[in-house]
Amino acid sequence: MDLGSELTMAIENRAFLQVCRGEKPERTPVWIMRQAGRYLPEYREVRKRVSFEQLCRTPELCAQVTVQPIDRLGVDAAILFSDILVVFDALGVDVRFEPGPQVEHPVRSHADVARLRDGDPDVELVYVMDAVRACKRALADRVPLIGFCGAPFTILSYLVEGGSSRDFEHTKRLMYAEPVLFGRLLERITELLCKYLAGQVRAGVDAVQIFDSWAGALSPFDYRMHVLPHVRRLVSHVRSFGVPVILFARGNASLLELVAGVGADVIGVDWSIELAHAIVSVGDDKIVQGNLDPAILLGPPELIETRARALVRAGKCARGHVFNLGHGILPATDPAHARHLVEVVHDEGTYERDR
Amino acid sequence: MDLGSELTMAIENRAFLQVCRGEKPERTPVWIMRQAGRYLPEYREVRKRVSFEQLCRTPELCAQVTVQPIDRLGVDAAILFSDILVVFDALGVDVRFEPGPQVEHPVRSHADVARLRDGDPDVELVYVMDAVRACKRALADRVPLIGFCGAPFTILSYLVEGGSSRDFEHTKRLMYAEPVLFGRLLERITELLCKYLAGQVRAGVDAVQIFDSWAGALSPFDYRMHVLPHVRRLVSHVRSFGVPVILFARGNASLLELVAGVGADVIGVDWSIELAHAIVSVGDDKIVQGNLDPAILLGPPELIETRARALVRAGKCARGHVFNLGHGILPATDPAHARHLVEVVHDEGTYERDR
Numbered sequence: 144m145d146l147g148s149e150l151t152m153a154i155e156n157r158a159f160l161q162v163c164r165g166e167k168p169e170r171t172p173v174w175i176m177r178q179a180g181r182y183l184p185e186y187r188e189v190r191k192r193v194s195f196e197q198l199c200r201t202p203e204l205c206a207q208v209t210v211q212p213i214d215r216l217g218v219d220a221a222i223l224f225s226d227i228l229v230v231f232d233a234l235g236v237d238v239r240f241e242p243g244p245q246v247e248h249p250v251r252s253h254a255d256v257a258r259l260r261d262g263d264p265d266v267e268l269v270y271v272m273d274a275v276r277a278c279k280r281a282l283a284d285r286v287p288l289i290g291f292c293g294a295p296f297t298i299l300s301y302l303v304e305g306g307s308s309r310d311f312e313h314t315k316r317l318m319y320a321e322p323v324l325f326g327r328l329l330e331r332i333t334e335l336l337c338k339y340l341a342g343q344v345r346a347g348v349d350a351v352q353i354f355d356s357w358a359g360a361l362s363p364f365d366y367r368m369h370v371l372p373h374v375r376r377l378v379s380h381v382r383s384f385g386v387p388v389i390l391f392a393r394g395n396a397s398l399l400e401l402v403a404g405v406g407a408d409v410i411g412v413d414w415s416i417e418l419a420h421a422i423v424s425v426g427d428d429k430i431v432q433g434n435l436d437p438a439i440l441l442g443p444p445e446l447i448e449t450r451a452r453a454l455v456r457a458g459k460c461a462r463g464h465v466f467n468l469g470h471g472i473l474p475a476t477d478p479a480h481a482r483h484l485v486e487v488v489h490d491e492g493t494y495e496r497d498r
Numbered sequence: 499m500d501l502g503s504e505l506t507m508a509i510e511n512r513a514f515l516q517v518c519r520g521e522k523p524e525r526t527p528v529w530i531m532r533q534a535g536r537y538l539p540e541y542r543e544v545r546k547r548v549s550f551e552q553l554c555r556t557p558e559l560c561a562q563v564t565v566q567p568i569d570r571l572g573v574d575a576a577i578l579f580s581d582i583l584v585v586f587d588a589l590g591v592d593v594r595f596e597p598g599p600q601v602e603h604p605v606r607s608h609a610d611v612a613r614l615r616d617g618d619p620d621v622e623l624v625y626v627m628d629a630v631r632a633c634k635r636a637l638a639d640r641v642p643l644i645g646f647c648g649a650p651f652t653i654l655s656y657l658v659e660g661g662s663s664r665d666f667e668h669t670k671r672l673m674y675a676e677p678v679l680f681g682r683l684l685e686r687i688t689e690l691l692c693k694y695l696a697g698q699v700r701a702g703v704d705a706v707q708i709f710d711s712w713a714g715a716l717s718p719f720d721y722r723m724h725v726l727p728h729v730r731r732l733v734s735h736v737r738s739f740g741v742p743v744i745l746f747a748r749g750n751a752s753l754l755e756l757v758a759g760v761g762a763d764v765i766g767v768d769w770s771i772e773l774a775h776a777i778v779s780v781g782d783d784k785i786v787q788g789n790l791d792p793a794i795l796l797g798p799p800e801l802i803e804t805r806a807r808a809l810v811r812a813g814k815c816a817r818g819h820v821f822n823l824g825h826g827i828l829p830a831t832d833p834a835h836a837r838h839l840v841e842v843v844h845d846e847g848t849y850e851r852d853r
Contacts, residue, residue: 312793312828319797362769362791362824397751397771414717416752436717438667442674469717473667 154349156286159220162430162463163350163387163408171455171464171492172219173485174289177471178212179224183478185211195240199226200270206277213286215478216485220287220350223278223343225271227293227354228301233267233335235260236302249305251313256328264339271339275346290348292340294355294392295333295373296366302328311360318369325369333373337380344384351381352389352411358402359394366398375405382406389432393470399424414469418457431461434469440480441473447480448487455491466492509704511641514575517785517818518705518742518763526810526819526847527574528840529644532826533567534579538833540566550595554581555625561632568641570833571840575642575705578633578698580626582648582709583656588622588690590615591657604660606668611683619694626694630701645703647695649710649747650688650728651721657683666715673724680724688728692735699739706736707744707766713757714749721753730760737761744787748825754779769824773812786816789824795835796828802835803842810846821847 154160158168180186186208190198198204205224213221231238236259237247250256265272278288293301303314318325340351355374358366374390381388391411392402403410403425412421412433422431439450451466458464466488472481509515513523535541541563545553553559560579568576586593591614592602605611620627633643648656658669673680695706710729713721729745736743746766747757758765758780767776767788777786794805806821813819821843827836 310793310825310828312796312830315791315793316796316830319794319801359770363772363775365791395751395770397775415714415750417718420718420752436670436720438665438670439674441667441671446674470665473665475667475671 153284154287155284156219160287162465170489171466173466173488174218174220175472176468179208181474182472182476183211199229202270202273202277205274206281209278210281216482218485220289221282222289230335230339233262233264243307246305250302253324265342272342272346275343275348279347287349289350289352290343291352292336294353295329296370297355297357298332299329300357329373333377336377340381344386350387352391355392358392358398363397363401367401371401378405378407403429418454422461427460428462430463432465432467437468437470437473440476444483447484451484451487452491455488508639509642510639511574515642517820525844526821528821528843529573529575530827531823533573534563536829537827537831538566554584557625557628557632560629561636564633565636571837573840575644576637577644585690585694588617588619598662601660605657608679620697627697627701630698630703634702642704644705644707645698646707647691649708650684651725652710652712653687654684655712684728688732691732695736699741705742707746710747713747713753718752718756722756726756733760733762758784773809777816782815783817785818787820787822792823792825792828795831799838802839806839806842807846810843
């Protein structure tokens with residue numbers, strides 16, 4: 144079933160999808176993690192009227208904020224406005240944002256796992272599917288739409304810790320002391336994420352990014368032993384629908400080689416490693432995405448330009464390069480700096496034949 | 499001036515210092531980061547009577563808690579009980595622990611930097627020097643004593659952020675937007691740390707560890723450009739006194755090669771990378787320290803044993819290996835598990851000629 148390629152033929156700006164599929168684009172495509180977010184005054188306007196939770200659950204508003212950075216920055220892809228933790232709705236787990244996520248009853252025992260619901264994401268998360276459809280209408284085929292989810296381990300760590308964590312003590316205790324329960328929980332989450340991303344693809348996303356935001360909590364040994372098989376299953380399930388998959392495991396550059404072996408179309412790279420080294424590490428037959436330190440956008444325009452041009456050139460050593468930050472854009476960023484970045488990338492990233 | 503080697507001749511358990519100096523010890527030495535700390539009931543007893551700040555400023559109590567893990571665990575080295583932020587006393591900066599450090603007036607402008615005092619650590623931090631002397635008396639030459647400080651960037655980041663941070667936004671803004679001021683501040687901090695560690699050596703420490711706890715906030719490019727020269731200066735200053743220097747830059751395995759080039763005697767390795775890979779990365783002519791994930795001590799004894807034995811064997815591929823955790827021991831750790839770890843390391847790490 145190759146839903147993806149048929150649905151995306153009509154899209155005007157195809158640079159992002161071309162790179163994802165291993166084709167040479169006219170120019171290096173660029174999008175920015177958290178490009179729909181607090182650094183944009185038009186986003187903050189919307190947030191004056193609704194909470195973060197309400198926004199995630201209101202498809203027309205999701206579409207509105209998803210499109211904002213397309214107009215403002217000129218990026219080559221949109222990413223659905225949502226949150227990785229909305230899947231808790233299908234598990235029957237309450238989470239509040241204060242502003243960091245807080246889970247009322249963390250999941251740490253056999254009984255806790257047994258209590259999780261097996262909700263159907265097409266029903267429980269229909270507001271996400273509606274948001275995808277609303278985004279596609281609002282984008283009107285100008286740029287592709289990226290759907291997303293959290294990776295199994297990242298979702299598990301929020302369930303088990305009950306919020307953000309520094310040492311992931313509860314998660315690791317479960318992994319080391321109760322590896323079977325840990326594996327069973329990861330399996331249930333993976334099952335849900337497979338259905339959830341299938342739903343997003345049916346609703347119309349053109350590509351998918353899997354955020355393993357807390358992968359860096361694990362050593363390569365533990366990531367390979369406890370986590371990787373589940374990621375591999377999720378990636379191959381989504382790829383079977385014909386849409387490209389970006390896998391972004393953040394926080395530990397020593398995981399890159401493992402991540403590159405999972406079979407995702409694009410390997411996300413965080414800012415902690417030089418892109419040239421990352422390309423050597425994953426192999427120059429791979430397609431990479433990244434990896435400017437978001438804090439560079441807090442610096443002067445000349446610095447942004449120098450660093451961005453160097454990064455575009457480094458990316459040309461890979462089979463393909465989607466330019467992005469190496470982590471989400473910081474709320475304190477001047478939107479003019481973000482726009483400047485996009486312009487510089489497009490200028491430096493135009494391939495020779497077009498000059 | 500080689501104070502170190504003369505002063506340490508009398509020490510009974512020389513395995514740690516032998517490895518630091520590139521000699522073959524009878525067995526792999528082991529100590530544990532934060533081995534004097536909250537996981538020990540005898541430490542919590544002391545803390546019932548005094549605050550963390552008071553404890554750091556009471557030499558006899560510092561000595562008492564410094565020695566506690568030597569008796570309890572059988573580790574091969576003691577590390578001075580103190581905090582990297584006590585140096586703020588010499589800069590005239592107020593910091594409270596609630597329990598994370600909070601700086602009243604973060605240092606972010608030229609005026610802020612100009613206001614910093616140039617205190618003499620032998621005067622302003624005489625309580626640390628007294629604590630070193632008290633520790634040496636209390637240890638009675640059973641094991642060597644490790645002194646320590648925070649690395650220049652880590653100290654700077656606390657000054658600039660005013661506490662712990664996730665994105666190091668203020669620090670990076672300063673580095674990118676005001677690189678000259680950033681460099682000047684790092685220089686002043688480095689100057690202070692040179693004097694501070696010289697004082698610790700004169701007071702009697704047998705080795706020194708420099709904790710670059712937040713090095714992982716930086717990409718290799720920025721670490722090399724903005725931070726490394728200051729670390730190099732500090733390391734070579736302390737080495738000129740004849741005591742071994744351990745440099746532990748935490749949080750980004752891609753910095754290891756850079757860190758290894760600074761000239762420290764021992765390269766600390768955090769848990770985020772396989773030790774075997776770290777040894778390849780820094781070169782097998784180097785001496786390494788690390789790197790068991792502290793969370794493994796939350797698991798069952800059999801897991802601790804398996805992982806520890808594998809790590810001792812991996813460490814034998816380096817020129818020398820000081821066994822340690824790859825980050826501080828977690829407060830929830832059972833002290834019996836820590837003792838078990840030490841015993842397993844000593845058992846596996848005994849060199850063949852002695853069997």
